[in-house]
Amino acid sequence: MNRWTVVNLTLLATIAFLVLLNVVILPDFSRRTVEFFPEMVHPVPLESYSSSTVFADGLTMQQPPDGTVPRGYTQPRYGSGEEQAILAGMNLANPLELSADVLERGNDLYRAFCLPCHAADGGGMGPVSMRGYPPPPSLLAENALSLPDGRLYHVIVHGQNNMPGYAAQIHDDNDRWAIVNYIREMQASKPLSDPEIAAAGEEIPMGEAAAERGTQ
Numbered sequence: 538m539n540r541w542t543v544v545n546l547t548l549l550a551t552i553a554f555l556v557l558l559n560v561v562i563l564p565d566f567s568r569r570t571v572e573f574f575p576e577m578v579h580p581v582p583l584e585s586y587s588s589s590t591v592f593a594d595g596l597t598m599q600q601p602p603d604g605t606v607p608r609g610y611t612q613p614r615y616g617s618g619e620e621q622a623i624l625a626g627m628n629l630a631n632p633l634e635l636s637a638d639v640l641e642r643g644n645d646l647y648r649a650f651c652l653p654c655h656a657a658d659g660g661g662m663g664p665v666s667m668r669g670y671p672p673p674p675s676l677l678a679e680n681a682l683s684l685p686d687g688r689l690y691h692v693i694v695h696g697q698n699n700m701p702g703y704a705a706q707i708h709d710d711n712d713r714w715a716i717v718n719y720i721r722e723m724q725a726s727k728p729l730s731d732p733e734i735a736a737a738g739e740e741i742p743m744g745e746a747a748a749e750r751g752t753q
């Protein structure tokens with residue numbers, strides 16, 4: 538035998554041995570054999586509401602630092618409260634044109650954030666109201682019809698009495714206005730002669746309501 542034959546045979550034997558070893562020792566693939574960074578393989582997450590020795594206040598979940606805003610957040614130009622709401626109503630102009638895209642976006646957001654209380658039809662008996670939360674007035678009633686767009690925007694951002702503000706959840710200005718437009722569409726497509734709606738608010742003709750809230 539020459540030298541190369543010996544080398545080749547040795548290699549072949551080694552490979553055969555390794556293959557055999559694989560078959561004989563059935564590996565358990567669900568277990569790791571070597572863990573280089575065990576803390577990364579088995580992290581110890583802290584429960585959000587558990588106590589913590591890391592932070593001075595002893596809490597695990599920390600408040601974001603003052604002034605933190607979500608990405609893409611538009612700071613509302615008016616503060617909370619009735620006075621600011623009236624100013625917003627007078628001064629804020631709806632920047633969005635009515636389009637199918639805007640209405641679709643408004644519909645999506647309305648369903649996610651407003652429907653739970655205001656109901657799909659805007660009548661106010663959404664699933665949360667049905668379970669005992671003070672039901673809001675109908676969005677199709679006289680009062681909501683007479684609110685200018687800027688006030689609807691203000692209610693979305695800051696809430697009103699029993700309604701919390703949604704500025705943090707709906708942080709993009711275009712999204713807030715898309716909901717305003719969606720409410721307007723809902724109001725326009727539901728005739729006030731509907732007995733259900735007439736009962737929820739005093740009947741006023743649509744034309745007048747539109748004139749009152751301006752064209753913004």
Ligand code: HEC
Pocket residue numbers: 647650651652653654655665670671672673674675676680681689692693697698699700701703716
């Ligand atoms: C947790 C329940 C709840 C949710 C969710 C909610 N609202 Fe309200 N909403 C209310 C209540 C209650 C009122 C009545 C507040 C009051 O007494 O002035 C109200 C009032 C309003 C009004 C004023 C109606 C009027 O005639 O004065 C508008 C407009 C309005 N909501 C729009 C919205 C929009 C848009 C959303 C979604 C972004 C939304 N609401 C989400 C409970 C809710």
